[in-house]
Amino acid sequence: MDLLGDLISGVLLLTGALFCLVAGIGLVRFPDTVSRLHAASKAQTLGLLLVVLGAVFQTPLGKTPALLLVGAFSLLTAPVTGHIVARIAYRTDAVERRRIVLDELAARLISERRPDDEGDPPSRP
Template sequence: MSTVSDVASAALLLTGALFCLLTAVGVLRFPDAVCRLHAAAKAQTLGLLLILLGAALQLPLRYAVPLVLVALFQLLTVPVTTQVVGRTAYRTSSLHTPSLVEDELAHRIPPEERAPSAEG
């Protein structure tokens, strides 16, 4: 049983670390804040949850509560943070507009409430 949990834990830890590495690459490569938010929010959260699950397989049961609290804190704070950062990026016009497929905030935030675009 120990070998099976060790292999499963190693697989979860390595997969989580890979997602965290891909997050870092995405944050460096994507052109603007909104695109970077997708990498930071989605892949980083999945990577952290996989790492926590892999750690949970190796740790005694008494550490389950702190691990669950870390996971819940991550799941509750990341959507709020990305929403605030995304709205701020939109209002300051620090977007890479060619990458937008549809501007869903155009009817909610008039152009006069946004900063002038840096793209000209």
């Protein structure tokens, strides 16, 4: 049974490390912010979860909840962080808009625009 657990753990750890490597290469090679965010949030999160799952097979049963919390917090924080960075990139024109197939945010931002948003900020008395 110990050999089977080591084998499963080894496969999970190596697969997770491979996903993390692919995510790192994607961060360097992809051309724009949205593509880089996709590599960072999807592949990196999956890689981390596989590494954590592989580590679960190697740790004592009492330490397993801490590892599972690491995976859970990663699942909760990666999408939120990616969403915030993507919106900032969109609003600061760091996104190649010609590559966006369906741009739902543009119409929403136009409808939410206040009259004082255009041009210079209002002067203070």
